[in-house]
Amino acid sequence: MAVRDILILPDKRLRLKSEPVKAVDRSLRKLVDDMFETMYAAPGIGLAAIQIGVPQRVVTMDLAKKDEPKAPQVFINPEVVWKADERATYEEGCLSIPEYYEEVTRPSAVRVQYLDLAGTPHEIEATGLLATCLQHEIDHTNGVLFIDYISKLKRDMVMKKFKKAAKLGTGKPLSEDKEPSHHIG
Ligand code: K1U
Ligand code: ZN
Numbered sequence: 001m002a003v004r005d006i007l008i009l010p011d012k013r014l015r016l017k018s019e020p021v022k023a024v025d026r027s028l029r030k031l032v033d034d035m036f037e038t039m040y041a042a043p044g045i046g047l048a049a050i051q052i053g054v055p056q057r058v059v060t061m062d063l064a065k066k067d068e069p070k071a072p073q074v075f076i077n078p079e080v081v082w083k084a085d086e087r088a089t090y091e092e093g094c095l096s097i098p099e100y101y102e103e104v105t106r107p108s109a110v111r112v113q114y115l116d117l118a119g120t121p122h123e124i125e126a127t128g129l130l131a132t133c134l135q136h137e138i139d140h141t142n143g144v145l146f147i148d149y150i151s152k153l154k155r156d157m158v159m160k161k162f163k164k165a166a167k168l169g170t171g172k173p174l175s176e177d178k179e180p181s182h183h184i185g
Helices: 026-041 128-141 152-168
Strands: 046-048 058-062 072-083 087-092 102-107 109-115 121-127
Touching: 026 046, 026 058, 026 072, 046 128, 058 128, 072 128, 087 128, 102 128, 109 128, 121 128
Parallel strands: none
Antiparallel strands: 046 058, 058 072, 072 109, 087 102, 109 121
8 A cells, every 4th residue: 555646736637537447456456545545644535546646437535533433435437327406515625725625515415326346336325525525526537626616716816826836846835825915014
């Protein structure tokens, strides 16, 4: 198992549409192991394979709270097959856009089809954080980021800060670059 580097905005690979997994084999299980190690080390509650540079439709997740035992979940070739009309708003973050959080409104419930690590098909109906996280991660497999749902003004500001950070080689914006400054005088 290995902790892999997480791609950071504005890395263009984050905009790739990932390919469906063809075979649930040893190399896929190694990828999933590395994804969990990377996700737990970050720490994060979800990860899509493209975030470690692998354009395959694979998602890992663990929504257990700090005081609860680990609850790792793997979704291979996940696909949203139904979305609720009702909407829910949740403050989202992204390991590829570190230390930036913003409210995003999405369908409050989704039905998702996927394969497990044995290659067995499943369909679940998700609500709450699971619904939000699944939509966020499935978006990653389609090259979509949560900043695509915020205002253009905010998105342009985020892009500018992360492009500057990439140029400086700092990886994430410097602390004084995080929030709009309201200096007096
Ligand atoms: O896909 C990712 O970049 C992971 C992302 C998942 C996510 C978070 C919130 C809403 C939707 C999707 C994260 O894990 S960001 C980090 C985070 O939320 C967290 C980290 C440690 C403890 C608790 C939460
Ligand atoms: Zn993300």
